Amino acid sequence: MKNALQLRLWQLGLLGALGVFWYTMTTPGLLPNFMFENDRQAAFFFGEPLKVFGRIWAWFVRDADIYRHLAVTLVETLLAFGFGAVFGLAMGLWLALAPAASAILEPYVKALNSMPRIILAPIFSVWFGLGIGSKVALGVTLVFFIVFFNVYQGVKEVSPVVLANARMLGASKRQLLRHVYLPSATSWVFSSLHTSVGLAFVGAVVGEYLGSSQGVGYLILQAEGSFDINTVMAGILVLTGFALLLDAAVGRIEKRLMKWQPKSGETEKL
Amino acid sequence: MIAPALAFDAIGCTFISRDDPGQRYTAVRDVTLTVEAGEFVSVVGPTGCGKSTLLNVGAGLLAPSTGAVRVFGQTLEGLNRRAGYMFQTESLMPWRTALRNVMAGLEFRGQAAADAKPKAEAWLRRVCLGGFGDRYPHQLSGGMRKRVSLAQTLALDPDIILMDEPFSALDIQTRQLMENEVLALWAEKKKAVLFITHDLDEAIAMSDRVIVLSAGPASHPIGEFTVDLARPRDVAEIKATPRFVELHAAIWAVLREEVLKGYAQQLQAA
Numbered sequence: 001m002k003n004a005l006q007l008r009l010w011q012l013g014l015l016g017a018l019g020v021f022w023y024t025m026t027t028p029g030l031l032p033n034f035m036f037e038n039d040r041q042a043a044f045f046f047g048e049p050l051k052v053f054g055r056i057w058a059w060f061v062r063d064a065d066i067y068r069h070l071a072v073t074l075v076e077t078l079l080a081f082g083f084g085a086v087f088g089l090a091m092g093l094w095l096a097l098a099p100a101a102s103a104i105l106e107p108y109v110k111a112l113n114s115m116p117r118i119i120l121a122p123i124f125s126v127w128f129g130l131g132i133g134s135k136v137a138l139g140v141t142l143v144f145f146i147v148f149f150n151v152y153q154g155v156k157e158v159s160p161v162v163l164a165n166a167r168m169l170g171a172s173k174r175q176l177l178r179h180v181y182l183p184s185a186t187s188w189v190f191s192s193l194h195t196s197v198g199l200a201f202v203g204a205v206v207g208e209y210l211g212s213s214q215g216v217g218y219l220i221l222q223a224e225g226s227f228d229i230n231t232v233m234a235g236i237l238v239l240t241g242f243a244l245l246l247d248a249a250v251g252r253i254e255k256r257l258m259k260w261q262p263k264s265g266e267t268e269k270l
Numbered sequence: 271m272i273a274p275a276l277a278f279d280a281i282g283c284t285f286i287s288r289d290d291p292g293q294r295y296t297a298v299r300d301v302t303l304t305v306e307a308g309e310f311v312s313v314v315g316p317t318g319c320g321k322s323t324l325l326n327v328g329a330g331l332l333a334p335s336t337g338a339v340r341v342f343g344q345t346l347e348g349l350n351r352r353a354g355y356m357f358q359t360e361s362l363m364p365w366r367t368a369l370r371n372v373m374a375g376l377e378f379r380g381q382a383a384a385d386a387k388p389k390a391e392a393w394l395r396r397v398c399l400g401g402f403g404d405r406y407p408h409q410l411s412g413g414m415r416k417r418v419s420l421a422q423t424l425a426l427d428p429d430i431i432l433m434d435e436p437f438s439a440l441d442i443q444t445r446q447l448m449e450n451e452v453l454a455l456w457a458e459k460k461k462a463v464l465f466i467t468h469d470l471d472e473a474i475a476m477s478d479r480v481i482v483l484s485a486g487p488a489s490h491p492i493g494e495f496t497v498d499l500a501r502p503r504d505v506a507e508i509k510a511t512p513r514f515v516e517l518h519a520a521i522w523a524v525l526r527e528e529v530l531k532g533y534a535q536q537l538q539a540a
Contacts, residue, residue, distance in 0.1 A: 166378070
């Protein structure tokens with residue numbers, strides 16, 4: 001208990017030290033110039049912490065105008081994850097259970113996977129416009145492959161004994177799919193949940209950044225256009241905090257759904 | 271005359287190597303054996319002699335290269351629907367609780383969950399796991415998992431029970447308890463049992479008949495012994511009776527040479 005508290009204190013201390021370092025290095029007139037010839041330049045490049053937090057305060061409390069953008073980014077993330085996971089699950093199950101199809105499609109899957117898919121963003125904005133659609137599409141391409149490969153692996157690694165046992169117990173092909181392949185595959189999907197939700201978020205933000213009319217990525221894009229580094233920094237901090245929250249939520253869902261999986265170090269309950 | 275529950279008629283199994291189709295391995299050849307309804311038959315033999323292959327053929331999981339299997343007089347095609355199979359290794363679905371694992375077979379065969387549940391609960395109580403229905407397999411000990419498997423197999427009330435060294439992974443005390451439990455359950459229902467083991471003591475203590483297989487490749491039965499020990503038996507106590515010792519000596523005389531042969535082959539292969 002004491003150790004955990006100490007750990008937290010150290011972590012907070014490090015955060016505080018970083019903040020103080022940022023503040024002293026960037027506040028105009030606080031230190032003599034040793035890097036830049038003009039004492040406003042550090043602030044121009046790196047932003048000023050007080051102004052950054054002022055910006056965040058304005059977003060969340062004073063003007064309370066960021067919630068609309070956050071909601072858009074969140075919806076994009078969830079839609080991208082949902083569609084990507086469902087497509088990945090379906091394709092993964094299909095290819096893992098149909099060796100012929102998997103053999104034919106193998107080079108295409110490899111090519112699509114090794115392609116830097118972020119580069120599809122401009123095409124998606126042409127296809128789906130500047131609204132939510134293009135961001136979701138970009139997120140889906142990122143999430144799809146993570147889920148797809150995990151499901152494929154999950155199905156391939158179903159224990160042959162468990163499979164034979166289910167067959168002997170009378171499971172039909174559909175029942176095998178539903179009661180053996182699917183649970184095994186979903187366990188692999190959940191083990192990659194953190195990565196895939198993270199990538200859905202990346203897809204949403206990058207999509208917004210490349211062209212949009214709302215969302216946190218759009219706020220950053222706007223601020224960058226007017227060299228407002230403080231707002232850019234504030235946007236980055238908000239995104240980071242948001243990603244952490246998202247990750248924590250995923251962790252809780254995972255814990256609930258994966259109750260049946262043994263955790264390392266857990267003693268056998270008799 | 272009533273047809274035997276399970277009859278192997280000149281069964282042969284030749285495996286073709288997947289990488290090199292020229293490589294063939296004949297696991298069993300010309301195996302003819304029968305298990306009458308209500309009879310407990312054990313098959314013993316050196317390791318790697320194709321005991322499990324025989325059992326898989328009897329279950330319909332593996333099609334024999336030559337010969338035929340008859341189940342109550344009818345030639346077996348596809349899975350053996352009248353048989354329950356207890357596997358050597360872990361066969362429970364890890365994502366289902368003990369209770370839902372026992373229910374699995376009933377559900378697969380079309381019973382409503384509401385009907386299956388009380389039956390499964392009754393079976394869990396019978397294998398002394400009444401209070402453990404909500405545990406996942408990883409929360410149970412090895413012996414408990416075996417008992418869940420037993421309940422899972424027996425809950426379907428199969429006419430034939432196939433057991434592939436079901437207790438080989440258990441410690442000696444748990445094993446004797448389980449053997450006695452199986453004998454008690456068998457005495458109650460009098461099913462046909464085909465029991466595979468490499469443990470001669472276990473085979474004699476439990477069976478009506480012991481069949482000795484020769485060392486592989488192309489192993490086949492080389493001896494058949496009727497065990498005329500009185501029932502009910504206690505597997506631990508019966509080993510001290512003179513008749514048991516006599517039988518053991520007689521069977522071991524046949525088995526010994528095969529075990530040495532099998533061992534020599536393994537040394538050569540290594």
